[in-house]
Amino acid sequence: MTDKPIALISGAAQGIGLACANALADDGYKVILADIKETVMAEAEQLDGAGYICDFSDVDAIKALFDMIEREHGPVSALVNNAGIAMPGDFLSYDLDAFDTVLGVNLRGVFVATQRAAQTMVAKGIEGAIVNMSSINAQVAIPAIPAYCASKGGVMQLTKVAALALAKNNIRVNAVGPGSIDTEMMAGVNANPDAFKTAMSRTPLGRPGGAKEIGDVVAFLCSSKASYVTGETIYVDGGRLGLNYTC
Numbered sequence: 188m189t190d191k192p193i194a195l196i197s198g199a200a201q202g203i204g205l206a207c208a209n210a211l212a213d214d215g216y217k218v219i220l221a222d223i224k225e226t227v228m229a230e231a232e233q234l235d236g237a238g239y240i241c242d243f244s245d246v247d248a249i250k251a252l253f254d255m256i257e258r259e260h261g262p263v264s265a266l267v268n269n270a271g272i273a274m275p276g277d278f279l280s281y282d283l284d285a286f287d288t289v290l291g292v293n294l295r296g297v298f299v300a301t302q303r304a305a306q307t308m309v310a311k312g313i314e315g316a317i318v319n320m321s322s323i324n325a326q327v328a329i330p331a332i333p334a335y336c337a338s339k340g341g342v343m344q345l346t347k348v349a350a351l352a353l354a355k356n357n358i359r360v361n362a363v364g365p366g367s368i369d370t371e372m373m374a375g376v377n378a379n380p381d382a383f384k385t386a387m388s389r390t391p392l393g394r395p396g397g398a399k400e401i402g403d404v405v406a407f408l409c410s411s412k413a414s415y416v417t418g419e420t421i422y423v424d425g426g427r428l429g430l431n432y433t434c
């Protein structure tokens with residue numbers, strides 16, 4: 188058990204999730220890092236937090252994780268639904284199993300974790316915060332990642348639904364929509380000079396974002412500084428969504 192408020196971050200072994208964990212630890216949370224990757228354990232130790240292996244596409248595993256956290260540390264007051272996968276493929280031949288796999292992590296997993304976290308928050312009167320990792324692909328689309336784009340649009344709407352359902356309990360639910368952020372997910376673009384140039388030509392700030400720049404916005408949304416913000420998706424994209432074209 189801990190006196191600190193508890194923050195659970197999914198997909199926290201690396202990249203944006205790990206940056207969220209860092210930012211929330213800086214803000215005084217006991218951070219619980221969960222991931223399918225073993226390396227999450229060492230990262231959690233670095234932050235004086237706790238690490239758990241959990242597959243966020245597995246409903247029973249998510250529920251068991253919350254049961255364990257509540258037993259070993261206490262109730263979660265900030266949840267960051269960050270775990271996500273892309274699985275590119277041609278639209279005309281896109282594999283349905285891949286579609287279900289992506290939706291299972293990126294959308295169903297977010298719903299299950301949000302529902303489970305909120306059940307305890309409501310039962311214990313915790314005025315918590317939930318932040319979902321959406322994407323600019325909730326608003327604009329890339330044809331090579333059909334399931335990913337659909338899932339992130341779903342996350343934007345799920346964020347609104349959860350915010351409305353939980354508002355009477357003073358539980359705030361928001362999302363962050365990153366643009367091109369320099370993590371393993373962007374490795375394919377980074378490795379291809381033409382793709383990188385194209386992505387940056389669509390980024391007014393002219394550079395990829397850093398994971399910390401997402402973690403800091405997530406920490407803001409979890410904090411009392413965002414006490415009147417709920418149901419929103421904040422796009423952290425270097426200006427991408429504002430761009431029509433330049434001459």
Ligand SMILES: NC(=O)c1ccc[n+]([C@@H]2O[C@H](COP(=O)([O-])OP(=O)(O)OC[C@H]3O[C@@H](n4cnc5c(N)ncnc54)[C@H](O)[C@@H]3O)[C@@H](O)[C@H]2O)c1
Nearest residue numbers: 198202203223242243269270271322365367368370371372
């Ligand atoms: N990097 C970007 O440009 C970018 C842009 C928009 C949105 N996002 C979103 O940000 C989030 C984090 O992405 P990232 O860039 O840090 O990618 P990443 O691939 O570096 O990290 C994703 C993490 O999620 C974990 N994960 C994957 N499937 C999981 C599962 N079933 N259960 C638990 N953990 C799982 C991975 O092991 C990994 O540690 C994702 O939701 C992604 O869609 C990223």
